[in-house]
Amino acid sequence: MTVRTRFAPSPTGSLHIGGARTAIFNWLFAHHAGGSFVLRIEDTDQTRSTQESIDEILDAMEWLGLNWDEGPLRQSERLPIYREHAEKLLESGSAYKCYVTPEELQEKRKEAQERGGVFRYNRKWAEENAGPDKPYAIRLLTPDEGTIEVDDALRGRVSFDASEVDDFVILKMDGFPTYNFAVVIDDATMNITHIIRGDDHLINTPRQKLIYDALSYDVPQMAHVSMILGSDQKRLSKRHGATSVTEYRAEGYLPEAVVNYLTRLGWSYGNQEIFTMDELVEKFTLKNVGKSAAVFNPEKLEWLNSWYLRNKPPEEIAGLLVPLLKEKGIHAEVDEKLAKIVKELSQRAKTLNDIADSLNYFYSDEIIYDEKADEKFLTHEILPVLQDITRRLTSLEDFTMDSMKEEFEKVMEERELKLGKIAQPVRVALTGGTVSPGIFEVMDILGRDKVLERLEEASSHISAK
């Protein structure tokens, strides 16, 4: 039997970090086994599902590299299938029509709570409101006693008391299936073999098991992965910061970093931290997935992102950067210059945005001196040194890093100055600030004309002080 996994988000928002990890696990598991990965949209909640959410989720999946082999299937387009199965259960006596309205149930639930008791649906109410044209929901007839056992790949056998499960609705009055019903029908008819999903669904499995049994379908292998928590150990939510894949993309994270981080959150492979997608596919097994909840740690994601930035070919990063720069009004293209810039700046950045934010001086015609830097380094004391350097560079035949270095060394020797003394003022003159790649690299990228122009500008700026 070939492995088939699925990811089944409900389109009520963007792709959440937790959902993304579930998707990644399912994707990896399927690919590891040479099986297929199915995408299904659970849009049976008519009031909360939106097309925008669907688009955003699909977009985020593609960005992460999680391609699907089938789908996206939509539950809202499969209504007849659910109805058909519900009818079948009605015929076999495993389910029955219930005429109690949601409002009445709400009422009874409230009463029970006020009395301090536990609300439990009573089968006898089912027929009470019956009438020829009355709308009805369909409920599953569930056992009153015994235990319902579920085998989980991560947690072993989990058993529930049948008395905890009352006759629940499988088909709503509006003709839509409830979550538990739709999930089972879909997973069964799509021949899903392994269900990897969040811990929050563990409690649903006894209900689902009952449906599988009533329909004589095999129960897939379940694996309930723990949730991702925020720094306060509470379920990760907006107040913990960015929680959607889309936000991380906008902040300049690389998909490989996000995938790597999310996979390592709850899964491990010895002491290894960095994995390529191929390695992940090769090494991912459920056996190495942990059982306890994991706190989302933005610093570690940031570190991983910076690692990928440092190790990815500069040309590729340059390609990702161009659109970002365009938004900032910098019209760069993927050329030798940008590749050189990226090579230097990616060593010092945490995100793509960091790079985009710190290369202005390579493209602008005018540089603005940082006030403090100006005050500290562009001094009358250094003026002769700057002029000396300008003179030497002007007469330099080939403007290479080596030859520039030679000239700097001569100045250092003659004036008995350390490189630091000279490099900082030059850096301020060329970039406007005190932080940049190595000074020779900067000069090399800027090119002869700009370097000389800016050095002269700095000199006259000092003289005018």
Added chain:
RNA sequence: GGCCCCUUCGUCUAGCCUGGCCUAGGACGUAGCCCUCUCAAGGCUAAAACACGGGUUCGAAUCCCGUAGGGGCUACCA
């Protein structure tokens, strides 16, 4: 409240199944030092954990039982 799940450094985790190799390993973060033209990167070092209490055993992070804490669910939401 009831039911279910979980519990190793601040965080992600290795080790747990198949007790001794654990003086509990790695990574992020933090601190210090080195390197150094700034900032990074890199190198070295440090502080930092078996939730608690009972068993079982020659021996327990590892097995058993309790307790505590955390999380989840408790819908005609998914």
